[in-house]
Amino acid sequence: MKAIMMTAVGNPDVLALQDIDEPEISTATQIKVRLKAAGVNPVDTKIRRNGLLYDNPLPVVLGCDGAGEVVETGSAVSRFKPGDKVWFCNGGLGREQGNYAEYTVIDQRWASLMPESSSFIEAAALPLVLITAWGALFDRGGLQAGQTVLIHAGAGGVGHVAIQLAKLKGAKVITTVSSSQKAEFAKAMGVDHAILYMQDNFVDAVNGLTGGKGADLVFDTVGSDVFKESIAATAHFGRLVTLLDPGELNLVEARMRNLLIGFELMLTPMLRDLHEARDKHVEILKQCAQWFDEGLLKTHISEQLALAEAAKAHESIEAGHSIGKIVLTL
Template structure:
Protein backbone atom coordinates (compact mmCIF):
# COMPACT_ATOMS: atom_id res chain seq x y z
CA UNK A 1 0.00 0.00 0.00
CA UNK A 2 1.41 3.34 -1.07
CA UNK A 3 0.80 6.02 1.51
CA UNK A 4 0.83 9.78 0.94
CA UNK A 5 3.60 11.86 2.44
CA UNK A 6 1.24 14.44 3.94
CA UNK A 7 -2.20 14.57 5.54
CA UNK A 8 -4.87 17.08 6.49
CA UNK A 9 -5.51 17.66 10.19
CA UNK A 10 -7.27 20.05 12.56
CA UNK A 11 -4.72 22.53 13.87
CA UNK A 12 -4.95 24.45 17.14
CA UNK A 13 -2.76 27.53 16.70
CA UNK A 14 -4.07 29.05 19.94
CA UNK A 15 -6.48 28.24 22.74
CA UNK A 16 -9.97 29.67 22.69
CA UNK A 17 -13.46 29.28 21.24
CA UNK A 18 -14.37 26.73 18.59
CA UNK A 19 -13.44 29.10 15.77
CA UNK A 20 -9.73 28.99 16.69
CA UNK A 21 -9.47 25.55 15.07
CA UNK A 22 -8.15 25.59 11.51
CA UNK A 23 -7.13 23.00 8.93
CA UNK A 24 -3.51 22.39 8.10
CA UNK A 25 -1.35 19.95 6.15
CA UNK A 26 1.54 18.10 7.73
CA UNK A 27 3.64 14.96 7.42
CA UNK A 28 2.17 11.52 8.00
CA UNK A 29 3.04 10.20 11.49
CA UNK A 30 5.21 7.10 11.63
CA UNK A 31 4.26 4.24 13.96
CA UNK A 32 6.90 3.38 16.54
CA UNK A 33 7.38 -0.05 18.11
CA UNK A 34 4.06 -1.36 19.38
CA UNK A 35 2.01 1.19 17.41
CA UNK A 36 -0.21 1.09 14.34
CA UNK A 37 -0.96 3.75 11.74
CA UNK A 38 -4.66 4.11 10.99
CA UNK A 39 -6.35 5.81 8.04
CA UNK A 40 -9.06 7.60 10.00
CA UNK A 41 -12.59 7.20 8.66
CA UNK A 42 -14.42 8.64 11.66
CA UNK A 43 -13.53 10.29 14.98
CA UNK A 44 -15.52 11.00 18.13
CA UNK A 45 -15.89 14.51 19.54
CA UNK A 46 -15.64 14.54 23.33
CA UNK A 47 -15.53 16.98 26.24
CA UNK A 48 -11.78 16.43 26.78
CA UNK A 49 -11.27 17.70 23.22
CA UNK A 50 -13.19 20.87 24.11
CA UNK A 51 -11.16 21.26 27.31
CA UNK A 52 -7.89 20.84 25.39
CA UNK A 53 -9.01 23.42 22.83
CA UNK A 54 -9.71 25.82 25.71
CA UNK A 55 -6.28 25.20 27.24
CA UNK A 56 -7.53 23.26 30.26
CA UNK A 57 -6.48 19.71 29.28
CA UNK A 58 -2.96 19.69 27.85
CA UNK A 59 -1.72 16.72 25.87
CA UNK A 60 0.97 14.55 27.54
CA UNK A 61 4.51 15.34 26.42
CA UNK A 62 4.81 12.15 24.40
CA UNK A 63 1.40 12.48 22.69
CA UNK A 64 0.34 14.26 19.52
CA UNK A 65 -0.79 17.85 20.21
CA UNK A 66 -3.53 17.37 17.60
CA UNK A 67 -7.02 17.03 19.09
CA UNK A 68 -8.94 13.76 19.05
CA UNK A 69 -9.01 10.83 21.48
CA UNK A 70 -11.05 8.20 19.64
CA UNK A 71 -11.01 7.01 16.05
CA UNK A 72 -12.15 4.27 13.74
CA UNK A 73 -10.60 3.29 10.44
CA UNK A 74 -8.27 0.99 8.55
CA UNK A 75 -4.81 -0.17 9.65
CA UNK A 76 -2.33 0.93 6.97
CA UNK A 77 1.06 0.41 8.65
CA UNK A 78 2.48 -1.55 11.58
CA UNK A 79 5.21 -0.57 13.99
CA UNK A 80 7.89 -3.02 15.05
CA UNK A 81 6.63 -5.93 17.12
CA UNK A 82 2.93 -5.57 16.34
CA UNK A 83 1.43 -8.99 15.68
CA UNK A 84 -2.19 -8.68 16.84
CA UNK A 85 -3.29 -6.62 13.83
CA UNK A 86 -2.65 -6.78 10.10
CA UNK A 87 -2.70 -4.15 7.38
CA UNK A 88 -6.26 -3.86 6.16
CA UNK A 89 -7.89 -4.60 9.53
CA UNK A 90 -10.70 -2.27 10.56
CA UNK A 91 -10.31 -1.06 14.12
CA UNK A 92 -11.52 1.55 16.55
CA UNK A 93 -9.10 2.87 19.13
CA UNK A 94 -8.56 5.08 22.13
CA UNK A 95 -5.93 7.51 20.87
CA UNK A 96 -3.51 9.48 23.02
CA UNK A 97 -4.13 12.39 20.66
CA UNK A 98 -4.12 13.04 16.93
CA UNK A 99 -7.58 11.73 16.07
CA UNK A 100 -8.74 14.86 14.21
CA UNK A 101 -6.67 13.95 11.19
CA UNK A 102 -6.69 11.81 8.06
CA UNK A 103 -4.13 9.46 9.65
CA UNK A 104 -3.44 8.72 13.32
CA UNK A 105 -0.91 6.62 15.22
CA UNK A 106 -2.24 4.64 18.18
CA UNK A 107 -0.74 2.01 20.50
CA UNK A 108 -1.84 -1.44 19.36
CA UNK A 109 -2.96 -2.23 22.91
CA UNK A 110 -5.60 0.51 22.71
CA UNK A 111 -7.17 -0.72 19.47
CA UNK A 112 -10.17 -3.01 19.15
CA UNK A 113 -11.79 -4.67 16.13
CA UNK A 114 -15.05 -3.27 14.82
CA UNK A 115 -17.85 -5.23 16.48
CA UNK A 116 -19.55 -7.43 13.90
CA UNK A 117 -22.02 -5.37 11.88
CA UNK A 118 -20.49 -2.00 12.80
CA UNK A 119 -19.26 0.60 10.35
CA UNK A 120 -16.64 3.25 11.10
CA UNK A 121 -19.08 5.89 12.36
CA UNK A 122 -20.71 3.52 14.82
CA UNK A 123 -17.35 2.07 15.94
CA UNK A 124 -15.86 5.55 16.46
CA UNK A 125 -18.55 6.21 19.09
CA UNK A 126 -17.22 3.44 21.33
CA UNK A 127 -13.66 3.80 22.69
CA UNK A 128 -13.60 6.94 24.84
CA UNK A 129 -16.81 6.29 26.73
CA UNK A 130 -16.47 2.52 27.01
CA UNK A 131 -12.87 2.70 28.29
CA UNK A 132 -13.88 5.39 30.81
CA UNK A 133 -17.04 3.70 32.06
CA UNK A 134 -15.47 0.25 32.31
CA UNK A 135 -12.45 1.53 34.23
CA UNK A 136 -14.32 3.78 36.65
CA UNK A 137 -17.64 2.00 37.16
CA UNK A 138 -16.56 -1.64 37.06
CA UNK A 139 -12.82 -1.88 37.71
CA UNK A 140 -12.49 0.87 40.32
CA UNK A 141 -15.97 1.20 41.86
CA UNK A 142 -16.59 -2.55 41.55
CA UNK A 143 -20.23 -2.35 40.45
CA UNK A 144 -21.71 -5.86 40.45
CA UNK A 145 -25.00 -7.61 39.77
CA UNK A 146 -27.72 -6.74 42.25
CA UNK A 147 -26.21 -3.41 43.29
CA UNK A 148 -27.68 0.03 42.63
CA UNK A 149 -25.99 2.94 40.88
CA UNK A 150 -26.68 6.65 40.38
CA UNK A 151 -25.24 7.98 37.13
CA UNK A 152 -25.09 11.75 36.81
CA UNK A 153 -25.29 13.25 33.33
CA UNK A 154 -27.22 10.27 32.01
CA UNK A 155 -27.83 11.76 28.56
CA UNK A 156 -24.13 12.38 27.81
CA UNK A 157 -21.96 9.97 25.86
CA UNK A 158 -20.56 8.68 29.15
CA UNK A 159 -24.02 8.53 30.70
CA UNK A 160 -25.74 6.65 27.90
CA UNK A 161 -22.90 4.13 27.91
CA UNK A 162 -22.91 3.75 31.69
CA UNK A 163 -26.67 3.23 31.88
CA UNK A 164 -26.57 0.45 29.33
CA UNK A 165 -23.55 -1.32 30.79
CA UNK A 166 -24.81 -1.12 34.37
CA UNK A 167 -28.19 -2.48 33.32
CA UNK A 168 -26.63 -5.22 31.19
CA UNK A 169 -24.56 -6.44 34.13
CA UNK A 170 -27.54 -6.60 36.46
CA UNK A 171 -27.46 -3.32 38.39
CA UNK A 172 -30.45 -1.13 39.27
CA UNK A 173 -29.87 2.19 37.56
CA UNK A 174 -30.86 5.73 38.54
CA UNK A 175 -29.71 8.78 36.66
CA UNK A 176 -29.97 12.56 36.42
CA UNK A 177 -30.52 14.64 33.29
CA UNK A 178 -31.59 18.18 32.44
CA UNK A 179 -34.86 17.84 30.52
CA UNK A 180 -37.93 15.67 30.10
CA UNK A 181 -36.66 14.50 26.71
CA UNK A 182 -33.30 13.51 28.14
CA UNK A 183 -34.91 11.69 31.08
CA UNK A 184 -37.16 9.74 28.73
CA UNK A 185 -34.14 8.74 26.66
CA UNK A 186 -32.32 7.53 29.79
CA UNK A 187 -35.26 5.40 30.88
CA UNK A 188 -35.52 3.84 27.42
CA UNK A 189 -31.86 2.83 27.78
CA UNK A 190 -32.58 1.01 31.05
CA UNK A 191 -32.67 3.51 33.90
CA UNK A 192 -35.31 2.61 36.50
CA UNK A 193 -35.77 6.31 37.28
CA UNK A 194 -34.37 9.35 35.51
CA UNK A 195 -34.48 12.54 37.57
CA UNK A 196 -34.84 15.95 35.93
CA UNK A 197 -32.46 17.90 38.17
CA UNK A 198 -33.96 21.19 36.99
CA UNK A 199 -37.35 20.26 38.45
CA UNK A 200 -36.60 17.78 41.25
CA UNK A 201 -34.05 17.39 44.03
CA UNK A 202 -32.22 14.25 43.03
CA UNK A 203 -31.27 13.53 46.63
CA UNK A 204 -34.90 13.50 47.73
CA UNK A 205 -35.87 11.22 44.84
CA UNK A 206 -33.07 8.73 45.47
CA UNK A 207 -33.86 8.54 49.18
CA UNK A 208 -37.53 7.91 48.37
CA UNK A 209 -36.78 5.34 45.66
CA UNK A 210 -34.39 3.36 47.87
CA UNK A 211 -36.33 3.63 51.13
CA UNK A 212 -33.58 5.77 52.63
CA UNK A 213 -30.87 3.16 52.03
CA UNK A 214 -29.13 5.00 49.22
CA UNK A 215 -27.21 3.56 46.30
CA UNK A 216 -24.09 1.40 46.24
CA UNK A 217 -22.20 3.36 43.57
CA UNK A 218 -22.34 6.88 42.15
CA UNK A 219 -20.66 7.81 38.88
CA UNK A 220 -20.19 11.57 38.98
CA UNK A 221 -18.97 14.11 36.44
CA UNK A 222 -20.23 17.21 38.29
CA UNK A 223 -17.83 17.41 41.22
CA UNK A 224 -17.92 20.02 43.97
CA UNK A 225 -21.53 21.16 43.70
CA UNK A 226 -22.80 17.56 44.09
CA UNK A 227 -20.14 16.24 46.48
CA UNK A 228 -21.98 16.54 49.79
CA UNK A 229 -25.26 15.23 48.38
CA UNK A 230 -23.43 12.33 46.78
CA UNK A 231 -21.91 11.32 50.12
CA UNK A 232 -25.34 11.48 51.75
CA UNK A 233 -26.83 9.19 49.09
CA UNK A 234 -24.32 6.36 49.30
CA UNK A 235 -25.28 3.21 51.18
CA UNK A 236 -22.87 1.61 53.65
CA UNK A 237 -19.63 0.53 51.97
CA UNK A 238 -20.64 2.57 48.91
CA UNK A 239 -18.30 4.12 46.38
CA UNK A 240 -18.26 7.55 44.74
CA UNK A 241 -16.36 7.47 41.45
CA UNK A 242 -15.53 10.91 40.03
CA UNK A 243 -14.58 11.44 36.40
CA UNK A 244 -14.99 15.21 35.82
CA UNK A 245 -15.66 18.51 37.58
CA UNK A 246 -18.30 20.28 35.49
CA UNK A 247 -19.67 21.75 38.72
CA UNK A 248 -16.30 22.81 40.12
CA UNK A 249 -13.30 21.07 41.69
CA UNK A 250 -13.19 22.86 45.07
CA UNK A 251 -15.70 21.58 47.63
CA UNK A 252 -15.92 24.01 50.54
CA UNK A 253 -17.40 23.29 54.00
CA UNK A 254 -18.41 19.70 53.22
CA UNK A 255 -19.39 17.35 56.03
CA UNK A 256 -17.00 14.43 55.61
CA UNK A 257 -18.37 12.32 58.47
CA UNK A 258 -20.42 10.04 56.16
CA UNK A 259 -17.16 8.72 54.70
CA UNK A 260 -16.18 7.32 58.09
CA UNK A 261 -19.61 6.41 59.44
CA UNK A 262 -20.65 4.53 56.27
CA UNK A 263 -17.16 3.25 55.33
CA UNK A 264 -17.34 4.98 51.96
CA UNK A 265 -14.78 4.96 49.19
CA UNK A 266 -14.16 8.10 47.15
CA UNK A 267 -12.15 7.51 44.01
CA UNK A 268 -11.64 8.95 40.57
CA UNK A 269 -9.41 8.97 37.54
CA UNK A 270 -8.70 10.42 34.14
CA UNK A 271 -7.94 8.12 31.25
CA UNK A 272 -5.24 10.00 29.39
CA UNK A 273 -2.41 9.73 31.98
CA UNK A 274 -2.88 5.96 32.41
CA UNK A 275 -0.03 3.79 31.20
CA UNK A 276 -0.13 1.77 28.01
CA UNK A 277 -0.30 -1.43 30.07
CA UNK A 278 -3.28 -0.12 32.07
CA UNK A 279 -5.13 0.83 28.89
CA UNK A 280 -4.35 -2.53 27.32
CA UNK A 281 -5.83 -4.29 30.37
CA UNK A 282 -9.02 -2.25 29.99
CA UNK A 283 -9.06 -3.03 26.25
CA UNK A 284 -8.73 -6.76 26.89
CA UNK A 285 -11.63 -6.78 29.36
CA UNK A 286 -13.82 -4.81 26.95
CA UNK A 287 -13.17 -7.30 24.16
CA UNK A 288 -13.97 -10.23 26.46
CA UNK A 289 -16.91 -8.82 28.42
CA UNK A 290 -18.51 -6.03 26.39
CA UNK A 291 -17.88 -6.67 22.69
CA UNK A 292 -20.17 -9.76 22.74
CA UNK A 293 -22.99 -7.55 24.08
CA UNK A 294 -22.42 -5.03 21.28
CA UNK A 295 -22.39 -7.76 18.65
CA UNK A 296 -25.59 -9.27 20.05
CA UNK A 297 -27.32 -5.88 19.90
CA UNK A 298 -27.98 -5.87 23.64
CA UNK A 299 -26.24 -2.52 24.01
CA UNK A 300 -24.92 0.05 21.55
CA UNK A 301 -23.70 3.62 21.19
CA UNK A 302 -26.26 6.40 21.14
CA UNK A 303 -25.27 8.78 18.33
CA UNK A 304 -26.88 12.22 18.44
CA UNK A 305 -25.28 13.69 15.32
CA UNK A 306 -22.85 12.84 12.54
CA UNK A 307 -20.91 15.75 11.09
CA UNK A 308 -18.35 16.15 8.32
CA UNK A 309 -14.66 16.89 8.87
CA UNK A 310 -15.04 20.54 7.87
CA UNK A 311 -17.83 20.97 10.46
CA UNK A 312 -15.56 20.30 13.44
CA UNK A 313 -16.25 23.73 14.98
CA UNK A 314 -19.99 23.04 14.79
CA UNK A 315 -19.39 19.75 16.58
CA UNK A 316 -17.56 21.51 19.40
CA UNK A 317 -20.30 24.11 19.74
CA UNK A 318 -22.90 21.35 19.94
CA UNK A 319 -20.88 19.61 22.66
CA UNK A 320 -20.61 22.85 24.63
CA UNK A 321 -24.35 23.49 24.35
CA UNK A 322 -25.11 20.21 26.17
CA UNK A 323 -28.25 19.91 24.04
CA UNK A 324 -27.21 16.53 22.64
CA UNK A 325 -28.16 13.05 23.80
CA UNK A 326 -25.31 10.60 23.35
CA UNK A 327 -22.32 10.91 21.05
CA UNK A 328 -21.17 13.34 18.36
CA UNK A 329 -19.19 11.64 15.58
CA UNK A 330 -17.20 13.25 12.78
CA UNK A 331 -16.67 11.62 9.37
CA UNK A 332 -13.06 12.14 8.36
CA UNK A 333 -12.68 10.17 5.13
Protein backbone atom coordinates in the same frame (compact mmCIF):
# COMPACT_ATOMS: atom_id res chain seq x y z
CA MET B 1 -3.33 14.85 4.55
CA LYS B 2 -6.15 16.98 5.94
CA ALA B 3 -6.19 17.51 9.70
CA ILE B 4 -7.79 19.82 12.23
CA MET B 5 -5.04 21.72 14.03
CA MET B 6 -5.37 23.38 17.42
CA THR B 7 -3.42 26.55 16.57
CA ALA B 8 -3.72 28.32 19.94
CA VAL B 9 -5.44 28.05 23.32
CA GLY B 10 -8.89 29.57 23.16
CA ASN B 11 -12.37 29.38 21.68
CA PRO B 12 -13.44 26.86 19.00
CA ASP B 13 -12.24 29.19 16.25
CA VAL B 14 -8.62 28.21 17.06
CA LEU B 15 -9.36 24.89 15.32
CA ALA B 16 -8.24 25.12 11.69
CA LEU B 17 -8.38 22.65 8.80
CA GLN B 18 -4.85 22.37 7.38
CA ASP B 19 -2.72 20.18 5.13
CA ILE B 20 0.04 18.39 7.05
CA ASP B 21 2.38 15.49 6.33
CA GLU B 22 0.99 11.98 6.71
CA PRO B 23 2.45 10.18 9.74
CA GLU B 24 4.73 7.27 8.90
CA ILE B 25 5.51 4.04 10.72
CA SER B 26 8.70 4.51 12.76
CA THR B 27 8.84 1.32 14.87
CA ALA B 28 8.31 -2.33 13.97
CA THR B 29 5.17 -2.73 16.09
CA GLN B 30 3.21 0.22 14.69
CA ILE B 31 0.24 0.19 12.33
CA LYS B 32 -0.88 2.97 10.04
CA VAL B 33 -4.61 3.61 10.01
CA ARG B 34 -6.76 5.49 7.51
CA LEU B 35 -9.19 7.13 9.89
CA LYS B 36 -12.86 7.00 8.96
CA ALA B 37 -14.28 8.76 12.03
CA ALA B 38 -13.14 10.51 15.21
CA GLY B 39 -15.13 10.81 18.42
CA VAL B 40 -15.39 14.22 20.07
CA ASN B 41 -15.25 14.30 23.87
CA PRO B 42 -15.43 17.00 26.55
CA VAL B 43 -11.71 16.51 27.27
CA ASP B 44 -10.98 17.76 23.73
CA THR B 45 -12.76 21.03 24.47
CA LYS B 46 -11.02 21.41 27.84
CA ILE B 47 -7.58 20.96 26.27
CA ARG B 48 -8.45 23.46 23.56
CA ARG B 49 -9.64 25.99 26.13
CA ASN B 50 -7.04 25.41 28.87
CA GLY B 51 -3.93 24.09 27.13
CA LEU B 52 -2.15 20.84 26.33
CA LEU B 53 -1.52 18.13 28.91
CA TYR B 54 2.14 18.00 27.80
CA ASP B 55 4.70 20.78 27.59
CA ASN B 56 4.84 20.73 23.80
CA PRO B 57 4.46 23.50 21.24
CA LEU B 58 1.36 24.18 19.16
CA PRO B 59 -0.16 23.42 16.73
CA VAL B 60 -1.33 19.88 17.49
CA VAL B 61 -4.07 17.49 16.38
CA LEU B 62 -6.71 16.78 19.06
CA GLY B 63 -9.05 13.82 19.43
CA CYS B 64 -8.53 10.73 21.61
CA ASP B 65 -11.08 8.43 19.93
CA GLY B 66 -10.63 6.97 16.48
CA ALA B 67 -11.84 4.24 14.16
CA GLY B 68 -10.53 3.28 10.77
CA GLU B 69 -8.88 0.77 8.46
CA VAL B 70 -5.32 -0.54 8.74
CA VAL B 71 -3.38 0.36 5.58
CA GLU B 72 0.18 -0.56 6.57
CA THR B 73 1.91 -2.60 9.28
CA GLY B 74 5.38 -2.61 10.80
CA SER B 75 7.64 -5.62 10.36
CA ALA B 76 6.89 -7.02 13.84
CA VAL B 77 3.11 -6.49 13.83
CA SER B 78 1.28 -9.73 14.64
CA ARG B 79 -2.21 -8.63 15.67
CA PHE B 80 -3.39 -6.83 12.54
CA LYS B 81 -3.14 -6.86 8.75
CA PRO B 82 -4.05 -4.32 6.07
CA GLY B 83 -7.82 -4.10 5.71
CA ASP B 84 -8.58 -4.77 9.40
CA LYS B 85 -11.07 -2.38 10.98
CA VAL B 86 -9.85 -1.04 14.33
CA TRP B 87 -10.96 1.29 17.13
CA PHE B 88 -8.90 2.84 19.89
CA CYS B 89 -8.37 5.64 22.38
CA ASN B 90 -4.93 7.08 21.69
CA GLY B 91 -3.23 10.47 21.32
CA GLY B 92 -4.86 13.88 21.20
CA LEU B 93 -3.43 15.10 24.51
CA GLY B 94 -0.52 17.09 23.11
CA ARG B 95 2.13 14.41 22.62
CA GLU B 96 1.02 11.79 20.08
CA GLN B 97 -1.07 12.96 17.13
CA GLY B 98 -4.79 12.87 17.78
CA ASN B 99 -7.54 11.58 15.49
CA TYR B 100 -8.99 14.73 13.92
CA ALA B 101 -7.04 13.72 10.80
CA GLU B 102 -7.11 11.43 7.77
CA TYR B 103 -4.35 9.10 9.00
CA THR B 104 -2.67 8.12 12.24
CA VAL B 105 0.06 5.76 13.38
CA ILE B 106 -0.41 3.77 16.58
CA ASP B 107 1.36 0.90 18.31
CA GLN B 108 -0.57 -2.32 17.71
CA ARG B 109 -0.77 -2.82 21.49
CA TRP B 110 -3.26 0.03 21.88
CA ALA B 111 -5.68 -0.88 19.08
CA SER B 112 -8.46 -3.45 18.98
CA LEU B 113 -10.69 -4.90 16.28
CA MET B 114 -13.95 -3.02 15.96
CA PRO B 115 -17.26 -4.73 16.63
CA GLU B 116 -18.13 -6.54 13.41
CA SER B 117 -21.64 -5.09 13.36
CA SER B 118 -20.74 -1.46 14.06
CA SER B 119 -20.12 1.37 11.64
CA PHE B 120 -16.93 3.41 11.85
CA ILE B 121 -19.02 6.26 13.24
CA GLU B 122 -20.43 4.14 16.07
CA ALA B 123 -17.01 2.69 16.85
CA ALA B 124 -15.32 6.10 17.00
CA ALA B 125 -17.91 7.32 19.47
CA LEU B 126 -17.27 4.68 22.10
CA PRO B 127 -13.72 3.93 23.34
CA LEU B 128 -13.15 6.76 25.84
CA VAL B 129 -16.66 6.64 27.31
CA LEU B 130 -16.70 2.85 27.59
CA ILE B 131 -13.33 2.75 29.35
CA THR B 132 -14.37 5.63 31.64
CA ALA B 133 -17.71 4.09 32.58
CA TRP B 134 -16.18 0.64 33.13
CA GLY B 135 -13.48 2.05 35.39
CA ALA B 136 -15.91 4.09 37.46
CA LEU B 137 -18.56 1.39 37.84
CA PHE B 138 -16.48 -1.76 38.21
CA ASP B 139 -12.87 -0.95 39.05
CA ARG B 140 -13.45 2.01 41.37
CA GLY B 141 -17.10 1.42 42.20
CA GLY B 142 -17.06 -2.36 42.69
CA LEU B 143 -20.63 -2.60 41.36
CA GLN B 144 -22.29 -5.97 41.93
CA ALA B 145 -25.47 -7.60 40.68
CA GLY B 146 -28.48 -6.61 42.77
CA GLN B 147 -26.99 -3.32 43.92
CA THR B 148 -28.47 0.12 43.18
CA VAL B 149 -26.37 2.68 41.29
CA LEU B 150 -27.14 6.36 40.72
CA ILE B 151 -25.60 7.58 37.46
CA HIS B 152 -25.70 11.34 37.03
CA ALA B 153 -26.37 12.81 33.56
CA GLY B 154 -27.56 9.54 32.08
CA ALA B 155 -28.23 11.05 28.65
CA GLY B 156 -24.62 12.15 28.21
CA GLY B 157 -21.77 10.40 26.44
CA VAL B 158 -20.46 8.58 29.50
CA GLY B 159 -23.85 8.32 31.18
CA HIS B 160 -25.70 6.51 28.40
CA VAL B 161 -23.10 3.73 28.18
CA ALA B 162 -22.73 3.56 31.97
CA ILE B 163 -26.45 2.78 32.22
CA GLN B 164 -26.05 -0.13 29.81
CA LEU B 165 -22.94 -1.53 31.50
CA ALA B 166 -24.62 -1.36 34.91
CA LYS B 167 -27.68 -3.20 33.60
CA LEU B 168 -25.46 -5.86 32.03
CA LYS B 169 -24.00 -6.35 35.53
CA GLY B 170 -27.50 -6.89 36.92
CA ALA B 171 -27.76 -3.64 38.89
CA LYS B 172 -30.79 -1.43 39.48
CA VAL B 173 -30.07 1.90 37.78
CA ILE B 174 -31.28 5.38 38.68
CA THR B 175 -30.21 8.43 36.68
CA THR B 176 -30.58 12.19 36.69
CA VAL B 177 -31.52 14.12 33.54
CA SER B 178 -32.59 17.67 32.72
CA SER B 179 -35.63 17.07 30.51
CA SER B 180 -38.44 14.69 29.68
CA GLN B 181 -36.81 14.01 26.30
CA LYS B 182 -33.61 12.91 28.03
CA ALA B 183 -35.62 10.84 30.51
CA GLU B 184 -37.21 8.91 27.64
CA PHE B 185 -33.79 8.44 26.06
CA ALA B 186 -32.35 7.10 29.34
CA LYS B 187 -35.27 4.66 29.63
CA ALA B 188 -34.49 3.43 26.11
CA MET B 189 -30.95 2.75 27.36
CA GLY B 190 -32.42 0.55 30.12
CA VAL B 191 -32.56 2.82 33.16
CA ASP B 192 -35.04 1.81 35.88
CA HIS B 193 -35.79 5.34 37.16
CA ALA B 194 -35.03 8.75 35.61
CA ILE B 195 -35.12 11.77 37.92
CA LEU B 196 -35.78 15.21 36.42
CA TYR B 197 -33.38 17.10 38.67
CA MET B 198 -34.70 20.52 37.64
CA GLN B 199 -38.12 19.55 39.02
CA ASP B 200 -37.29 17.15 41.86
CA ASN B 201 -34.56 17.08 44.48
CA PHE B 202 -32.51 14.09 43.41
CA VAL B 203 -31.38 13.25 46.95
CA ASP B 204 -34.97 12.99 48.18
CA ALA B 205 -35.95 11.03 45.06
CA VAL B 206 -33.10 8.51 45.40
CA ASN B 207 -33.73 7.99 49.08
CA GLY B 208 -37.42 7.55 48.35
CA LEU B 209 -36.74 4.96 45.68
CA THR B 210 -34.42 3.00 47.99
CA GLY B 211 -36.54 3.05 51.15
CA GLY B 212 -34.29 5.65 52.76
CA LYS B 213 -31.12 3.62 52.24
CA GLY B 214 -29.55 5.52 49.34
CA ALA B 215 -27.66 4.11 46.35
CA ASP B 216 -24.91 1.56 46.91
CA LEU B 217 -22.85 3.40 44.30
CA VAL B 218 -23.14 6.97 43.03
CA PHE B 219 -21.32 7.89 39.81
CA ASP B 220 -20.83 11.65 39.41
CA THR B 221 -20.11 12.83 35.87
CA VAL B 222 -21.07 16.47 36.50
CA GLY B 223 -18.85 18.16 39.09
CA SER B 224 -18.37 19.71 42.50
CA ASP B 225 -21.89 20.72 43.53
CA VAL B 226 -23.44 17.44 42.41
CA PHE B 227 -20.68 15.47 44.13
CA LYS B 228 -21.29 17.24 47.43
CA GLU B 229 -25.05 16.75 47.25
CA SER B 230 -24.57 13.10 46.33
CA ILE B 231 -23.07 12.23 49.70
CA ALA B 232 -26.57 12.29 51.19
CA ALA B 233 -27.84 10.01 48.40
CA THR B 234 -25.16 7.35 48.98
CA ALA B 235 -25.90 4.40 51.22
CA HIS B 236 -23.94 3.87 54.43
CA PHE B 237 -20.79 1.85 53.57
CA GLY B 238 -21.40 2.72 49.91
CA ARG B 239 -19.15 4.21 47.24
CA LEU B 240 -19.07 7.61 45.55
CA VAL B 241 -16.99 7.90 42.36
CA THR B 242 -16.39 11.12 40.40
CA LEU B 243 -14.77 12.02 37.09
CA LEU B 244 -13.98 15.56 38.21
CA ASP B 245 -12.29 17.59 40.92
CA PRO B 246 -14.87 17.91 43.71
CA GLY B 247 -13.18 20.99 45.17
CA GLU B 248 -13.07 21.73 48.86
CA LEU B 249 -15.26 19.31 50.77
CA ASN B 250 -16.88 18.99 54.14
CA LEU B 251 -16.55 15.24 54.60
CA VAL B 252 -18.20 14.93 58.01
CA GLU B 253 -21.29 13.19 56.61
CA ALA B 254 -19.22 11.06 54.22
CA ARG B 255 -17.12 9.91 57.17
CA MET B 256 -20.20 9.19 59.23
CA ARG B 257 -21.53 7.05 56.37
CA ASN B 258 -18.18 5.21 56.03
CA LEU B 259 -18.09 6.00 52.32
CA LEU B 260 -15.37 4.94 49.92
CA ILE B 261 -14.66 7.93 47.65
CA GLY B 262 -12.98 7.25 44.32
CA PHE B 263 -11.73 9.12 41.28
CA GLU B 264 -11.82 7.91 37.68
CA LEU B 265 -9.50 9.54 35.14
CA MET B 266 -9.13 7.10 32.27
CA LEU B 267 -6.40 9.29 30.72
CA THR B 268 -3.93 8.50 33.52
CA PRO B 269 -2.45 5.38 31.88
CA MET B 270 -1.76 7.39 28.69
CA LEU B 271 -0.43 10.43 30.53
CA ARG B 272 1.90 8.39 32.75
CA ASP B 273 2.74 5.56 30.37
CA LEU B 274 1.22 2.87 32.59
CA HIS B 275 1.30 0.16 29.96
CA GLU B 276 -0.32 -2.64 31.96
CA ALA B 277 -3.26 -0.35 32.77
CA ARG B 278 -3.60 0.49 29.07
CA ASP B 279 -3.64 -3.23 28.31
CA LYS B 280 -6.73 -3.42 30.53
CA HIS B 281 -8.33 -0.67 28.41
CA VAL B 282 -7.86 -2.80 25.30
CA GLU B 283 -9.40 -5.79 27.06
CA ILE B 284 -12.42 -3.62 27.92
CA LEU B 285 -12.83 -2.75 24.23
CA LYS B 286 -12.64 -6.43 23.28
CA GLN B 287 -15.39 -7.34 25.76
CA CYS B 288 -17.56 -4.42 24.72
CA ALA B 289 -17.14 -5.33 21.03
CA GLN B 290 -18.60 -8.73 21.84
CA TRP B 291 -21.54 -7.17 23.66
CA PHE B 292 -22.11 -4.74 20.79
CA ASP B 293 -22.23 -7.60 18.31
CA GLU B 294 -24.65 -9.47 20.58
CA GLY B 295 -26.98 -6.46 20.60
CA LEU B 296 -26.42 -5.83 24.32
CA LEU B 297 -24.63 -2.50 23.90
CA LYS B 298 -25.27 0.47 21.63
CA THR B 299 -24.43 4.12 21.24
CA HIS B 300 -26.43 7.16 20.24
CA ILE B 301 -24.94 9.66 17.81
CA SER B 302 -26.57 13.06 18.25
CA GLU B 303 -24.49 14.81 15.58
CA GLN B 304 -22.43 13.50 12.68
CA LEU B 305 -20.26 16.27 11.29
CA ALA B 306 -17.58 16.58 8.63
CA LEU B 307 -13.96 16.93 9.77
CA ALA B 308 -13.99 20.60 8.76
CA GLU B 309 -16.83 21.20 11.24
CA ALA B 310 -14.76 20.35 14.33
CA ALA B 311 -15.32 23.82 15.76
CA LYS B 312 -19.08 23.32 15.53
CA ALA B 313 -18.71 19.99 17.36
CA HIS B 314 -16.82 21.72 20.18
CA GLU B 315 -19.50 24.42 20.39
CA SER B 316 -22.21 21.77 20.73
CA ILE B 317 -20.39 19.97 23.54
CA GLU B 318 -19.74 23.19 25.44
CA ALA B 319 -23.41 24.18 25.11
CA GLY B 320 -24.19 21.07 27.16
CA HIS B 321 -27.38 20.03 25.38
CA SER B 322 -26.15 16.99 23.45
CA ILE B 323 -27.63 13.53 23.93
CA GLY B 324 -25.13 10.73 23.47
CA LYS B 325 -22.08 11.46 21.30
CA ILE B 326 -20.81 13.72 18.54
CA VAL B 327 -18.60 12.24 15.82
CA LEU B 328 -16.48 13.72 13.02
CA THR B 329 -16.45 11.80 9.73
CA LEU B 330 -13.59 11.68 7.28
